[in-house]
Amino acid sequence: MNVLLVHQNFPGQFKHLAPALVKRGDRVVALTINEPAAIAGVDTHRAVPQISTGSKLPWAQEFETKLIRGESAFRKALELRAAGFEPDVIMAHPGWGDTFFLKDVWPKARLAIYCEFFYKSDGGDADFDPEFLNSDDPIARNIRLKLKGLPQKLHFPMANRGLAPTEFQKSTYPSSFRDRITVIHDGIDTNAIRPRDNGRITFGDGRSVTRNDEIITFVARNLEPYRGYHIFMRALPALLRKRPNARVFIIGSNGTSYGALPPTGRNWRDIFLKEVRSELDMERVHFAGSLTYPVFLELLSISRLHIYLTYPFVLSWSLLEAMALGAPVLASDTAPLHEVIRHGENGLLFPFFDTEALAEEGARILADVALRRSLSKNARATAVEHYDLASVCLPQQLAFVDAVANDAALAPILENDR
Incomplete structure (x- = not known):
């Protein structure tokens, strides 16, 4: 199976999954923006933006930055396709815009997004601590948070599934997409990380x-x-x-x-x-x-x-x-x-x-x-x-990738969210 892993700070949350996919014989290609960590067997490509945001509106700057990154990743994806790479599964962190246009390059690929957190203006982190609310314009905060969530929301209609590390993090997502999210933690190597008497x-x-x-x-x-x-x-x-x-x-x-x-x-x-x-x-x-x-x-x-x-x-x-x-x-x-x-x-x-x-x-x-x-x-x-990484989380992550690969064509259940 061909797997494309997308993370601006690769490997990020895929640091255990990537070598495990390689070990079992999958072809693994990674797409990233920043200087990646080298993982044996992973063919890593950087999509470095060539321009920076020119917007003068603070709320627009962050989203424009994500569009610039998305365009850069789009061009790199076209190069990979021209070289013959066709992913069966794309596993991606959607938070930075890198994945905006990847389904346009590979429409048949199954897409799974890493659901780390979905920002909202009330009932979450943004309004939790009153000490830091008094100096924050509530209108500006709401606009900022809505734009912060937009990159992920744009992925919901085209993502087959989502992967969240905890039930709480899953719960932050809109109900219309939540049913597609599977909870599997990134994993802790409890064999190596264990009590020590001589620390x-x-x-x-x-x-x-x-x-x-x-x-x-x-x-x-x-x-x-x-x-x-x-x-x-x-x-x-x-x-x-x-x-x-x-x-x-x-x-x-x-x-x-x-x-x-x-x-x-x-x-x-x-x-x-x-x-x-x-x-x-x-x-x-x-x-x-x-x-x-x-x-x-x-x-x-x-x-x-x-x-x-x-x-x-x-x-x-x-x-x-x-x-x-x-x-x-x-x-x-x-x-x-x-x-x-x-x-x-x-x-x-x-x-x-x-x-x-x-x-x-x-x-x-x-x-x-x-x-x-x-x-x-x-x-x-x-x-x-x-x-535990070896006995619990990693086997579940590999099974998740296989399940995504075997998904039928994406049902139009989320079309109304566009």
Whole structure:
């Protein structure tokens, strides 16, 4: 079978699927915009846009950028077709416009789109945190979100199926397309990511921390409100007062992945650190920045308490990696967590905005050895049973690709959505 994988940051969510398709004998071609990671057996092509947006209207700039990318991918697809490539299945992340015109090049190919998240103006992430709504014009926000969802919506009439990593992420999509979405997580390699007795992090001055130390971890790709960094920092002074021997490692960069940008010239990390810095013993607070993956796993392996917060948004891989390592988890009681964390069994949940509850529950976990052991054991079991790459997720992903390939011609059920 010929499979075309499309992702602007290839391999992205296809990093396990791509080599598995190659291994079983499929011909795999990848189409991307940015410099891709090399995967043996995958024929990768870049569609680099030659122009940039010229629109002066801010709301139009993002969509025009996607059209430019779509046109670039369209031209590269024509080259691939001219060279004889005809995909049976196109698996694509539709969020950046790369896939707008691929069905015009290969009308017989079956198309499956990766359904990561569908933005809406109410009842989701956009209106979740009142702290960041007051300065946001609601009319501008609604227009921005409607345009942000348009690229995906344009794919609904031509996509045979969708693939979402969680039930929550599926639930964000319009009901007219939701029935076509299958839930299969990207997968965690729980054989490699497993509890370690000898984990150790060594500082530049030679000092080390191990599982014998009281380590708290907090992880986000970027330290920003969408992942609750502001709530965590406001709770941290009380938590460290309750646990005078604890040390916290905060992992993440200073950029902005989602949501509002910080004031010009500043970053969210420093803004919220400044709020509480006078109340913190900074000898016990370590900003680790962006770590290499092995060091990241090593640090999580010695964590006695892993704190995870998120708006109603995409669930982070880091949460499941922490659970696979057996880290006791305290997480925000928000929708993405409800299908993963069973309160009191494999983790604890607290109200997102309740900094006092975060500090109290965090201190309770750290003080209760039996509770930590129970949470750790059950967190690991959840990761293995439901999210293991080799035994659960990857076989389901391969079966999904086969099912897409065997789909009949696309039924016109969604024509009215155009």
